[in-house]
Amino acid sequence: MFIRRVDIKNYRGIKNLTWVIPKDQNFICMIGPGDSAKSSILEAVYLALCERWSLSLSDTDFFDANIEEPIVIRVALTELSDDIITHQALGLELSGIADDGCLLHDPEAGAEVCIVIQLKIDADLEPHWSAYREGGKEPFTRVGSGIRGKLAAFKVDERIDNHLRWSKSSALARMTEAKHGTSGTLAAAARASRVAVAGALSPELRELTDSIQAKLHEMGSGSFVDLQPGLDTSVPSSGGLLSLFEGKVPLTNFGLGSRRLAGISTQQLAYYAKTVLMIDEVEYGLEPHRLVHLLGRLRNSSSAAQAFVTTHSPVAVEQLNAEDFAVIRSSYGDVKIKMLRDYPAIQALLRSRPSAFLARKVVLAEGRTEYGLLLGLLDDWNSKQAVGGAPSSSALGVAVADGVGGVQAAQRAQSLIELGYEVVLFIDNDDRGADKEIQDAASLGCEVVRWSLGNATENQLMETLDAAGLSSLIELAVDTRSGRATVCQDIDSFWENGKLEDLDVGRWVESGAMTIEEARSLICKSAIKRKWFKGIDYGKKLASWVIANPEFLTGSQFAKVLEELRQAIYTTGSSTAGKTSEA
Template sequence: MARIRKIEIRNFRSIGRLDWFPLPGINCLIGPGDSGKSTILDAIDFCLGARRNLTFCDDDFHRLKLEQPIQISVTLGELDSHLRSMDAYGLYLRGFNFQSGVIEDEPGLGLDTVVTIELTVGDDLEPQWQLVSPRAAGLGQSRNLSWADRVRLAPTRLGQSGEHNLSWKRGSILNKVSEERASAASAIAQAARDARIAFGNKAKDQLGEALAAVQTTAGRLGVPIAGQVQALLDAHGVNFTGGTISLHGGDGVPLRGLGLGSIRLLVAGLQRHVAGDAPMILIDELEHGLEPHRIIRLLTELGAKEATPPLQAFVTSHSPVAVRELSVKQLHVVRPGPFGHMVSWMGLAGDVQGTVRKFPDALLARSVLVCEGASEVGLIRGIDLYRQAMNWPSLTALGVALVDGGGDTTFTRAIAFQQMGYRTAVLRDSDIAVHGDLEAGFLQAGGQVFKWADGHALEDELFMSLSIGAARQLLERAIDLKEESVVGDHIRSVSQNGYQLDVVKTAATFGSLDAATRNMLGRASRTRRGWFKSVSAMEAVALDIIAPDLHQIAGTKLRTTIDALFQWFGHV
């Protein structure tokens, strides 16, 4: 069965240039919105789809560059005996080198025999398809795939709706399930209801193989169908053609009345049923209409867990569920670059599977900030909320994801994101020695590190840098969160009874917190059961106390570090 070996796109919509070598199984395209994921699916569909007419407009040209033609080339390998036939396509057969990715002009030993289909659209907006062959061009010859081969190789496309695949319309998956075809002529002569019943009785024999496949697939996937599936005349059919015949449940209700998710799941199951003859499927927004458990079921049906992929699937997704369930070898990040679009295969990133499973949502962002712990995550989230209220763009709008580094694993996780091609930074404390070699390698590879003053953890920096009023509010918030007796015990413990809570509160009230007292409060606040050690606690503190105070503490390490961080966020 044919598999796509290479995709080349030039001057098509958001993509000026792209060269991509997809894998034989699932190719899940991820990345932020507007990065070109759906455009890649459209390019494959337009080039390989069995269409006699395809409409283009000026907007389909990259940046409206009408003087440069749209060119989409798809190279197919693993050809069946018919496509490899010298009589059928001998002049157009080429060789693909798996090691180098080079396409040779002729087949050869150790090369995969391939054909390349190219779609070209000029400023006249008329699409032209042809097989690519320098040998044929040298002889002044050109041709396209035969229509029968185009129909056979055309990928099944699942967009927001797949209900057209539940009738025998042109391009429907049902036409690939079997060679059976039904004639509606005799049933049409009767009254509408009688015609549906009469045709249904005949269709049991005429379409038995296809109906059995649908029934089996629906049962295996848990798609609800009442009784035995039938092929009846569609009551909404206007022209009595193959499209007039659609799938119905045993109660006579058309299966197009199923929920969107059920339709997509059923069509994907049928695509697997015909994978030997029609091996490709395109699914835009994989998760559309599906609950998390059915997303997992769909991925399993596509062969996500199988060593030998049953079909080649090209899917896009913004679902953390899909990212978590797939192997890194099935994930591809789409990014625009200065020299064209890139599709980065995560299988080259090394041992990052654990990071992907733990933080799947971060893989859908443009930039990743790995925070040393939950407190730092809460700090940035709270300041971000405050800035949003001041009409600054949010971190989500800037495409930034926050990741809890888990203390000792901070740089390990940061390096994993860096290896996957993400713009990555670290926010860390400076109170203890860090993994110097890991940090040095991270910085050398282009990462950025933000940290507090030497010897300071986040809590130290807060009590040392904030104004007296804000420091007093921090102490009052700690009492609200932990109770006065607990906070008092922490203060006495770290100061070896040198300080008492009442005395410190009085000093804060009258604006006389000296450096030694501030230093003690920082150490007391970060005990093992610290005052603000959760994301939610520090987020509230940052929103209510820290962010409003930043304008009063210009020049402090706290202020300069936060300013540098948000400047980094803005340059995405």
């Protein structure tokens, strides 16, 4: 079974969503800021496909708590098993789905055969499952819990402990029923367990727990060596007395990560067909190494037809490929989902700065100098935000990334905006070859912050400084260039009138060797050509110098551009989007 399309209306934070899933998308990691409806999407799909006959619902499950508009969830399924296709009721309700995701009333040539499961909930809060047909009229054919159970869809959630016990609706009970018949094996084992649990276990239950233990090792929890059924006296219900134990300890006493892995393993084993697996916050309770292993297993699973996960973890993002991600954005309940695989311009950014894809707003600095400068400035700006009781850039969901050059930075900005991110582009103004891409990004809503026309960072800074400021900046270069002799050589190589005796710019000007304008040009050329501040660490040192020497910069164009950049970072919403600044 394969999910090809999801339609959701009026469920929780979702007013409207239509999501067409590519044919070959077996694994999907959903990313997006908080309240973008990731969890609600998974829950909606699960409710439509689960085998439960009743749901715990309230008025607040309706979008904006408006019960006048029904909740409607539709899930189009392809690659159906034979028992679904030949089912007495559903076999007559088959539809078609075109390559572009368009639903068809009947299967047609060139389209995939599908069935669309619809869950509808009206103001009476009663759930109604049916087989939807595009262009058809209600009432549609009812789909009962028995046939939904054959769909083999399950979600890992807070009820995971239930699947570690032989309770009525658990995965362990399903496994036992499928292989050995619950009414005999389970009842006898539960009855005998009250007398002597360890000695009364049937060979069939031992065989089941051996298979679960092997599956657990496969999923990345390899610490279990003595998995067996046991009597869990913490559960008052007689139906839930028999539970999985590791030695003498019930699995429900283990950590959350181990319990989640055990629940996933038992649920996958419980279904005779390949499953559709849904995991909200896949990293929850797992150490990084176990998370990495689990993601690898899910991406290449032989027991899952599809796996849908959500994450807020940079570890998860950096382990996956661009084609694995679906980016979720919501605007007043209108939810959009776009596949990252359709945006090749930013796949390199995924490798270098995975956490940027978990942000609301991304600030792209043109190169390593600007990136380091911005990182250093953010430390200072965030400290001042805290003093004033205002949120930090991180709290506002802002991430900073290296744009790797003017054209690439602008192209990445365009792709990020199309995916729904707010983007600020902090970029030099000396490369006319990047102007078109920058303007295109601005037209899409990117806020562009640039130096004065013709200036790179070094040019903008140097034209601001007087002799004392230039001399102070040279002292910083002495540090980044590992000594005065190196800096002297750098400057002398561009000075055509002999050899300078010292690094005091004031004396250069006073002696008549050069004007202050010539000094600025000479130092700027040396800084650019000899890469005084080229690199992230050197950019950070430049930021520290800027912060420590406000007297050289107050009122300057350099300071005005940095203030504009600060405002762009800490301003929420999109009121400044699309503005292009050339100071």
